[in-house]
Amino acid sequence: MKILVTGGCGFIGSHLVRLLVEARGCEVVNLDKLGYAANPESLQDLSGHPGYRFEAVDICDADALSASFLRHQPDAVMHLAAETHVDRSIDDPGVFIQTNITGTYQLLEASLQYWRSLKAGGGGSGQAEGFRFLHVSTDEVYGSLSLDEPAFTESSPYDPHSPYAASKAAADHLVRSWHETYALPVLLTNCSNNYGPGQFPEKLIPLVLSKCLRWEPIPIYGQGKNIRDWLYVGDHCEALYTVLTKGRVGETYNIGGNNEWRNIDLVRHLCGLMDELGPGAGLGPPASYESLIHFVADRPGHDLRYAMDTTKIREELGWEPTQDAGSGLRKTVEWYLEQWLNG
Numbered sequence: 001m002k003i004l005v006t007g008g009c010g011f012i013g014s015h016l017v018r019l020l021v022e023a024r025g026c027e028v029v030n031l032d033k034l035g036y037a038a039n040p041e042s043l044q045d046l047s048g049h050p051g052y053r054f055e056a057v058d059i060c061d062a063d064a065l066s067a068s069f070l071r072h073q074p075d076a077v078m079h080l081a082a083e084t085h086v087d088r089s090i091d092d093p094g095v096f097i098q099t100n101i102t103g104t105y106q107l108l109e110a111s112l113q114y115w116r117s118l119k120a121g122g123g124g125s126g127q128a129e130g131f132r133f134l135h136v137s138t139d140e141v142y143g144s145l146s147l148d149e150p151a152f153t154e155s156s157p158y159d160p161h162s163p164y165a166a167s168k169a170a171a172d173h174l175v176r177s178w179h180e181t182y183a184l185p186v187l188l189t190n191c192s193n194n195y196g197p198g199q200f201p202e203k204l205i206p207l208v209l210s211k212c213l214r215w216e217p218i219p220i221y222g223q224g225k226n227i228r229d230w231l232y233v234g235d236h237c238e239a240l241y242t243v244l245t246k247g248r249v250g251e252t253y254n255i256g257g258n259n260e261w262r263n264i265d266l267v268r269h270l271c272g273l274m275d276e277l278g279p280g281a282g283l284g285p286p287a288s289y290e291s292l293i294h295f296v297a298d299r300p301g302h303d304l305r306y307a308m309d310t311t312k313i314r315e316e317l318g319w320e321p322t323q324d325a326g327s328g329l330r331k332t333v334e335w336y337l338e339q340w341l342n343g
């Protein structure tokens, strides 16, 4: 299978590209504009691989997208390219509207034209029938839960609160409408917070670890009582491949780790792992890394709680996370420490 991945140089995209090329034997064409969050070095070792191609393309550029489709004739699209950091969306929402909404629209248009050309071409390969467009989205589109509400299901109403969440919600609606209106064979996934090696350091877990390593204050919004569900990035990528290959066209699948943490508890846990594994372990830092925690003014519109009901993907497609909080977080801390020690 030849898959066109957008945003393949980002955190999740680079894990996904590696899974597809190395473990699933797929050919991958990675389209990424190489924005601030991209880390092309993470895929450097694939540069000579016959199953991997990279093209520096902005998904808002309709001509460049059409040319890539024409050149590579993919069997599927996995769409991850996005602006992803909520704080940045509050400071500068325009680029979120541009990439997450307009970019998704351009990609849908290019995919539709390409899919129609496959159908018009006839042929016996079944490429048009098998073509899929998988749109990767977030739990944040559903809004916020109170402490005792049940987790979000695929039929929970949309209620996004940040410019990031609203732009992803708009993109989700566009993708569904391209299916309803033009019959484009789409699939959607909404996933909870990811963590793992190689995440851009503005996100909570790498931020905490880098603050520990520099012995700098660890900022926590409000009182740290906001709750997020955390999923190991490798498990998310397996889920995406499962949905692409087994999911029912037009359907949405929620993905999550069944692993809810209050931010403050997660940060304390990470500090504990750093006390155990970090530089100075054995000798001991001047005090526990926990002493670095300090509370800062809350983020505007900060959602209290997200949680995902993953019954559908578990029962229908047989996907389950493989990493629990203990193994996944330990592995992640070990990876960041190794990077740090190797400079």
Ligand SMILES: NC(=O)c1ccc[n+]([C@@H]2O[C@H](COP(=O)([O-])OP(=O)(O)OC[C@H]3O[C@@H](n4cnc5c(N)ncnc54)[C@H](O)[C@@H]3O)[C@@H](O)[C@H]2O)c1
Residues within 6 Å of the ligand: 006, 007, 008, 009, 010, 011, 012, 013, 031, 032, 033, 034, 035, 036, 037, 038, 039, 057, 058, 059, 060, 079, 080, 081, 082, 083, 084, 085, 099, 103, 136, 137, 138, 139, 168, 190, 191, 192, 193, 194, 195, 200
């Ligand atoms: N990280 C999470 O916890 C999480 C959870 C659920 C869903 N998601 C979704 O998964 C996807 C990937 O998230 P991530 O955390 O890997 O993001 P990321 O910010 O690490 O990477 C995004 C990538 O997209 C690229 N990109 C941005 N704008 C582009 C454009 N206009 N054209 C081409 N490429 C562009 C960037 O260069 C970068 O490589 C996003 O759609 C995000 O909404 C992320």
